[in-house]
Amino acid sequence: MTAAGGLVTVLTLTGIALVLALLAPSRYRSLASGGASMGIGIAGIFTGVAAVTSPPKVALLIPIAVPGGLGLDPLVLSPTPLGGVFCIVVGAVGAVAALYGIGYAHGPAASRTGWSAFALFLLGMLIVPSAGDVVSFLLGWETMALASTVLVLSDHAERPAVRPAAAWYAVMTHLSFLTLATGFALLASKAHSTTFARIAEAGITGPTGISAFLLLLIGFATKAGLVPLHVWLPRAHPEAPSHVSAVMSAAMVKMGVYGIILLTTSWLPAVSRPFAVLVLALGVLSGSYGILQASITSDLKRLLAYSTTENVGLAVTAVGVGMLLSNAGQPEVASIAFVAALLLVVSHAAFKTVLFLGAGTILKATGERDLDRxxxxxxxxxxxxxxxxxxxxxxxxxxxxxxxxAxxxxxxxxxxxDGRANTMLALALPxxxxxxxLxxxxxxxxxxxxxxxxFLARPRSNAAASPSPEFSSHPGTAAMGVAQVLGALAVWGLGLAAGPIATALSSVLGYSGIVSSEMGGLRLVTIGVxxxxxLGILALGLALPVGLLVLIIRRRVPRRVTDLAWGCGGVRxxxxxxxxxxxxxxxxxxxxxxxxxxxxxLEVSQLGDDRVLESRVAFAQELTDIVEDRWYAPATRWLRIAGDQARRIQNGSIHRYLGFSFAALVLVLVVVTLP
Amino acid sequence: MIDVFLVILQVLVATAITPLLVGVMRQVRARMEGRVGAGLLQPYRDVRKLLAKEPLRADGSSIVLIAAPLVLLVSSLMVIALVPLVTTAYLPSIPNDLFVVVSLLLIGTVALALLGLDAGTAFGGMGSSRHMMIAALVEPTVLMSVYALSIPVGSSTLSRIVLARGADVTRVVTPAGLLAVVALVVVVLAETGRLPVDNPSTHLELTMIHEGMVLESAGRDLAWLELGSWLRLTALLGLVVNLALPWGLADTAQPLALLIAVAALCAKLLVAGGLIAAAEVFMAKVRLFRVPELLAGSFVLAFLAVTASYLAG
Known part of the structure; x- marks a missing residue:
């Protein structure tokens, strides 16, 4: 299949999925529309593979019919090999999540809106990495943003926490759209074209380049969930239905990484060079801050969301290291860092899908996502x-x-x-x-x-102790299980077949310093293998004698089952x-x-007048996101005040509005008459 | 093929002397504290005794109870196979890359932590939580000292680092090299649960870390756990002594070279173990929340080592 064929299939299947979501009777809707969505994902994988192996010059070209002909270039969908990698990621995650969704989706997530939005979400995410020009990129970006906002809102009637989460998400994602659109507008006006190829050729520098770079970086960092723009992520991911969280976390945030890679390597390489440290700092901060928050939270899905910030941070760290090293004239090692970025993206997609799907199963079986329970x-x-x-x-x-x-x-x-190259490197690398x-x-x-x-220890609540009976008898459980197993096999397989994967990814970046070793391992030519x-064979080789020993002893000394654990003497x-x-x-x-x-x-109530005996001790701990408290809370407060002030202008008096119109007219006339 | 032979030999030798190392450490400590001690060979007898005892399985515990001790043991054996103890030879497709060695150690760490959680007792959870916190905070020092050692050689392969240090005595006594080794010693103490981070001989509920996690294990499960932890000690201590005194290792299969290597390893390990035990007599366990300060200190040493090796060329 060629990339063009793949994209046409994706579009067709999206249409089919939409029709099925709208027309299929509710009993078969999940199966029909979810099946079609799976098809979109699989077609996305084929498109990506075709793009990686034989990148087309132009896969699909859609002439824009804008009235007045604004001089825009036609829409071009032509996935580059790099875009192809992201197509494969989106396709694979989408297909597995759709399969899971067939069994998992219920209530609003399985409604006509839910499944239509899911199909459009996948379509948007496949268009972004295939886009060859600004307009189709932004179209895909916005489709992805809107559809995912709808999906985040799925359960708004059941849980009030969903609404603020969706509001945060909608605001942040549209701020990102705004900065991206502005950044692209600057680039397009300088390059006199909206196609990425021409923008890259234009070699834009100067103040325009710098402002465009910063705007685009902010936009992509927001989508990628990098600190300090991550605040939407730990809210939106937990509240969305789990198969949607999986796609958002494993695939959607990667679009931000894709954007950052394109920005720094293709669109504005010259401008971005001095900003290597900024990119690195964003990545490293997100990594450590994200995982620190994840390690202390007890909400399973929130934990996974923060861990997404961490992993995206690691990928961006790799990009930053690559930029720094190529600035310092060490292209060999820099390329390894860039390959590491892609490896991190691919591996995170695999394991985060499985983790969110697992969280979904737990949530569905017990109704709990609080690890404490x-x-x-x-x-x-x-x-x-x-x-x-x-x-x-x-x-x-x-x-x-x-x-x-990775x-x-x-x-x-x-x-x-080599940190000896310059002081910056000698400091940044350690x-x-x-x-x-850390x-x-x-x-x-x-x-x-x-x-x-x-999964271990004893159930901490009744819900965990006796999972709902309707869950285990539900026919969809099988689909969910298959999806989880497929994902887990991918995690393992990607780890075992390290060599071929890394070689493919490095050829995408046009680097040849990584080859496969004899056993499918990963050989960095100048560094090691x-x-x-x-490693697995060594483990088996060492486990074999141990295992034999266990077998022999087991026959002589059988294991005894006791009803209570020892627990240091206390009967639990x-x-x-x-x-x-x-x-x-x-x-x-x-x-x-x-x-x-x-x-x-900490509240301690004393028993009567006794100062030693205590009747009740209550402990409460609240952990909030410090970035949110310190930066966003004041910002929203100021915005609110500004809004209240602005209300004074809008007092509803028709005279005042007429005055405004007149003033505006005068202003326009003055501006027009100026030379 | 010769590499495989050397690695097997190394695993056998290191495993065989591990209980002796533990025995020496305990005996030195006992004598210095004015006790008679159980004798140098007591750890061998302990293992034999535990293997013959009946393992228990509490109702409600999972496969982790049985699997985790074996995972810890195999991961420790893998570390032993990879780290240059007797020989600097390594399997061609598995160079003893330090990042790989560290991740194998982490597998053992995770297996222990999960074991602590498995039975659902308060002490298990407590030990597991502390153990993972220390593991998380040790990690930066580990990687940073590895980094410092790898800079002069341009490789993170342990054998190459040891060989390079052995070939050039001046490398051993550079400030960077010394700082890195000192940082690594703190790491070894923390990773193997020695004083001042954890007291291996305590069962005082509120202070124990390692012992808290293994409370529910009995019989052969406990034997594997003990052996696995001891092997970690051998591997890490052996690594440090070989970095500090990188001489005597065999890189060929000549009988004489091997004999010297085995003797050198035994001597270095037992002396180092004895010194640690002697130092422990004069040391108290630090409070849990002072451990991060200790680790931060060793991190600073490692960080200095890295910058020193960049700036001093």
């Missing part, structure tokens, strides 16, 4: 436990998963950059590595907490005595107290 789900939901566990390993970059390969590549790039290491360490804690609290398969009476997610993160909250500023209250 979960526990023991490994026994009742083995498939979710295994897939979530594997994906959590990916998220904490443990071998042998995709996340491990972070190894990034670390190698950082360590092999700081980056230190913060990356991010990795906290990521480990976060996912041990998420997995351990949800990482061979996950060989209540699951309330267990450690919860909040208590698990308590040491961290103390250590990072300065950065987190938790608000705590």
């Amino acid at each position: 979960l526990g023991g789900l490994a026994r009742t939901h083995p498939v979710t436990a295994w897939t979530f566990g594997l994906a959590a390993m990916g998220a904490s970059a443990l071998p042998i998963t995709s996340g491990f390969v 972070e190894w590549t990034l670390l190698q790039a950082v360590v092999h950059g 700081v980056t590595l230190g913060l990356l290491a 991010t990795i360490g906290l990521g480990l804690l976060t996912f041990v907490k998420a997995f351990g609290m949800a 990482l061979d996950p398969v060989a 009476t209540s699951p309330r005595m267990e450690y919860t997610a909040t208590s698990y993160a308590e040491p961290l909250v103390r250590v990072f107290g300065e950065a987190l500023r938790p608000s705590r209250s």
